[in-house]
Amino acid sequence: MKNIFLPIVAAISLFVIMxxxxxxxxDNKVPLKVGFITVGPKTDWGYNYAHEQGxxxxxxxxPKQIETEIVENVPESAEAERVMEKMxxxxxxxxxxxxxxHYEPALRVAARHPDVVxxxxxxxxxxxxxxxxxxxxxxxxxxxxxxxxxxxxxxNNIGFIAAHPVPQVLQNVNAFTLGARSVxxxxxxxxxxxxxxxxxxxxxxxxKGLIDTGCDILTMHLDSPITVVQTAEKNGIxxxxxxxxxxxxxxxxxxxxxxxxxxxxYVKIANTVINHSxxxxxxxxxxxxxxxxxxxxxxxxxxxxxxxxxxxxxKIEKGEYVVFQGPLKDxxxxxxxxxxxxxxLDFIESMNWVVPGVEGSLTAK
Amino acid sequence: MSTVSFxxxxxxxxxxxxxxxxxICIGLLLVAIFLVAVGRNPVETYIGIxxxxxxxxxxxxxxxxxxxxxxxxALAVAIAGWVGLLNVGAEGQLYLGAIxxxxxxxxIPNAPSxxxxxxxxxxxxxxxxxxxxxxxxxxxxxxxxxxxxxxLLNYVALLLVEFLIHGPWQDPSxxxxxxxxxxxxxxxxxxxxxxxxxxxLFIGIVMAVFFAFLIPMTKPxxxxxxxxxxxxxAAYAHLPVVKYIIISMLVxxxxxxxxxxxxxxxxxxxxxSGISPGYGYTGFLVCWLARHNPLAIIIVSIFVxxxxxxxxxxxxxxxxxxxxxxxxxGTIFLTxxxxxxxxxxxxxxxxxxxxxEANI
Numbered sequence: 001m002k003n004i005f006l007p008i009v010a011a012i013s014l015f016v017i018m019x020x021x022x023x024x025x026x027d028n029k030v031p032l033k034v035g036f037i038t039v040g041p042k043t044d045w046g047y048n049y050a051h052e053q054g055x056x057x058x059x060x061x062x063p064k065q066i067e068t069e070i071v072e073n074v075p076e077s078a079e080a081e082r083v084m085e086k087m088x089x090x091x092x093x094x095x096x097x098x099x100x101x102h103y104e105p106a107l108r109v110a111a112r113h114p115d116v117v118x119x120x121x122x123x124x125x126x127x128x129x130x131x132x133x134x135x136x137x138x139x140x141x142x143x144x145x146x147x148x149x150x151x152x153x154x155x156n157n158i159g160f161i162a163a164h165p166v167p168q169v170l171q172n173v174n175a176f177t178l179g180a181r182s183v184x185x186x187x188x189x190x191x192x193x194x195x196x197x198x199x200x201x202x203x204x205x206x207x208k209g210l211i212d213t214g215c216d217i218l219t220m221h222l223d224s225p226i227t228v229v230q231t232a233e234k235n236g237i238x239x240x241x242x243x244x245x246x247x248x249x250x251x252x253x254x255x256x257x258x259x260x261x262x263x264x265x266y267v268k269i270a271n272t273v274i275n276h277s278x279x280x281x282x283x284x285x286x287x288x289x290x291x292x293x294x295x296x297x298x299x300x301x302x303x304x305x306x307x308x309x310x311x312x313x314x315k316i317e318k319g320e321y322v323v324f325q326g327p328l329k330d331x332x333x334x335x336x337x338x339x340x341x342x343x344x345l346d347f348i349e350s351m352n353w354v355v356p357g358v359e360g361s362l363t364a365k
Numbered sequence: 366m367s368t369v370s371f372x373x374x375x376x377x378x379x380x381x382x383x384x385x386x387x388x389i390c391i392g393l394l395l396v397a398i399f400l401v402a403v404g405r406n407p408v409e410t411y412i413g414i415x416x417x418x419x420x421x422x423x424x425x426x427x428x429x430x431x432x433x434x435x436x437x438x439a440l441a442v443a444i445a446g447w448v449g450l451l452n453v454g455a456e457g458q459l460y461l462g463a464i465x466x467x468x469x470x471x472x473i474p475n476a477p478s479x480x481x482x483x484x485x486x487x488x489x490x491x492x493x494x495x496x497x498x499x500x501x502x503x504x505x506x507x508x509x510x511x512x513x514x515x516x517l518l519n520y521v522a523l524l525l526v527e528f529l530i531h532g533p534w535q536d537p538s539x540x541x542x543x544x545x546x547x548x549x550x551x552x553x554x555x556x557x558x559x560x561x562x563x564x565x566l567f568i569g570i571v572m573a574v575f576f577a578f579l580i581p582m583t584k585p586x587x588x589x590x591x592x593x594x595x596x597x598x599a600a601y602a603h604l605p606v607v608k609y610i611i612i613s614m615l616v617x618x619x620x621x622x623x624x625x626x627x628x629x630x631x632x633x634x635x636x637x638s639g640i641s642p643g644y645g646y647t648g649f650l651v652c653w654l655a656r657h658n659p660l661a662i663i664i665v666s667i668f669v670x671x672x673x674x675x676x677x678x679x680x681x682x683x684x685x686x687x688x689x690x691x692x693x694x695g696t697i698f699l700t701x702x703x704x705x706x707x708x709x710x711x712x713x714x715x716x717x718x719x720x721x722e723a724n725i
Contacts, residue, residue: 041686041687041688042686043686069680069681069684070680071677071680071681071687072680072686072687073687075639075642076637076639077633077637077639077640077642078561078632078633079639079642081561082427082430082561082674082677083677085423085427086417086427086677086678086681087681089421089423089424090681090682100542101542101544101637104544104547104635108634164541164542164543165541166541166542167541195527195531195543352541
């Protein structure tokens with residue numbers, strides 16, 4: 001009897017001692033400590049730079065309510081656990097784990113600290129109490145960028161340099177290709193995988209290889225778009241950016257691209273923690289929320305194409321056109337969605353196929 | 366006689382540790398100039414690093430977590446060093462250990478832990494021993510330079526891991542993300558003191574103490590010292606040189622592999638490419654700083670583990686970019702290596718020896 005009694009008492013007292021997540025998370029008098037981890041340098045003019053800009057925006061818009069700190073170059077391994085644990089030991093009660101592979105470490109740390117809120121960029125969470133995922137539908141501006149590229153290409157060959165064949169990246173490859181082929185069905189998008197979020201020598205090599213095989217537009221899904229954009233510029237061809245607006249770095253060849261604006265979302269998220277309204281879940285925002293945007297147009301893009309792109313942007317924002325709506329077939333002709341069918345979150349987040357027009361193997365090797 | 370040599374051993378360890386400490390202080394002085402230049406208070410910065418590495422039980426356990434693979438790989442380098450070989454391949458042997466452990470964890474995922482853990486351990490050691498066995502045989506039988514072979518095999522090991530996690534072992538549920546499935550609970554080494562410290566740390570310490578007795582006080586230890594001192598003379602004296610070189614290298618690879626086993630089983634819970642941020646190379650450095658002395662290896666790897674783990678505070682409290690971490694670690698490692706010569710002169714005057722092997 002004795003040995004049953006003790007665990008029961010322990011369990012009950014745990015419930016009593018442990019306050020609910022939202023209450024423990026903050027106290028209005030003390031600023032909320034917020035920690036950010038990024039996989040690469042925050043000065044990469046790309047993915048990590050965008051998160052750092054979001055953090056700076058957040059800090060300057062709620063200077064009294066929050067205190068932020070950031071650790072860059074955190075590998076997507078258990079190293080990330082140590083950094084997050086140290087942030088929590090220093091008082092962080094909201095942690096942004098911003099890279100794809102920070103998710104598994106964040107899950108482990110989240111399970112150990114029920115009083116800390118975790119925000120994972122991308123991925124899909126299931127059954128977590130103190131971890132939510134957020135992302136903006138980056139494939140919407142990429143679809144529009146694809147449309148612009150379909151109009152601008154002369155060789156009908158476009159190069160796409162991509163990191164890992166994960167759903168997030170395939171969404172862009174497919175949306176870009178669908179967009180290009182919506183105005184030019186001769187377009188072929190040649191995908192090269194680098195197997196790393198950041199490997200500039202490999203990216204430059206892939207860019208040169210794609211240019212040699214006749215691509216006249218390059219785009220990418222890498223942490224930093226800068227290597228590919230500058231290689232394209234040097235070789236006198238067009239580029240479509242990703243993560244940030246690099247118009248000024250490629251004045252001759254820049255077309256457009258996707259750019260993040262995380263700041264307002266980060267303010268919103270911090271407020272959910274401060275006023276105890278945080279709820280776990282998978283939050284996905286669209287282009288009209290403003291966290292993912294179409295970049296500025298380069299000088300070379302004719303006015304008529306710009307207007308057409310802006311009209312398409314409007315159509316997507318109003319929901320008149322849904323990227324990945326049915327009828328949708330993969331490269332092998334397999335029907336994925338019937339006419340009129342709309343894609344679900346799971347459908348998009350488990351993407352492991354490519355649409356017709358995508359050339360190259362689906363696996364990195 | 367043997368007690369005298371063990372005491373000598375401890376004295377050599379103390380000299381290496383004191384020398385390393387002095388060198389770290391000079392490195393910190395140099396970094397302080399840089400910190401002042403970028404407008405930070407060096408004293409506050411260093412207190413921050415120290416607190417982040419050794420202040421409080423959480424910080425200390427995280428330092429031990431980083432020190433564990435460094436200690437094991439440093440020991441691996443030392444074992445090869447005692448017979449006069451340069452094993453630069455601890456990083457690759459670590460990865461092979463991780464591959465071996467993972468192979469068991471994912472092929473018999475439902476086995477209970479009393480079968481799983483020993484099987485993972487044994488296979489990890491075997492894989493590591495194979496990886497160091499190749500250069501050992503090439504060296505012993507054909508005189509091929511083991512430094513080059515072990516170094517190049519590191520790259521092969523990394524590519525092998527990449528192949529496995531992108532191909533046959535990729536987690537079917539993780540949608541193309543390069544990693545294996547998560548290990549079952551039975552395949553995860555238990556953690557100690559409610560932290561991430563795992564038994565690998567104690568394996569490292571026990572091994573180091575074991576070798577600190579074996580090498581100066583036993584007959585095999587004597588043979589190893591003779592071979593390390595002069596392999597030609599050893600062969601002339603009909604000592605089994607080939608056998609000892611091969612066995613030493615096999616043991617060396619197996620011990621480095623334990624580090625990989627610990628990383629996948631206790632720290633990551635799965636195999637992925639970033640399981641070691643260069644622990645094998647750091648271990649090589651630590652071994653030379655400790656002058657191949659197993660007792661000094663224990664202490665120096667905890668220093669260096671603290672330096673790696675405490676560096677987080679440069680970004681957290683001092684708000685300096687990551688590049689500062691590289692500047693600090695680079696400067697300190699450089700001063701440590703430069704001081705290595707000075708320490709060696711000082712201690713060879715007292716212990717009458719010049720080669721690190723002979724100090725044991």
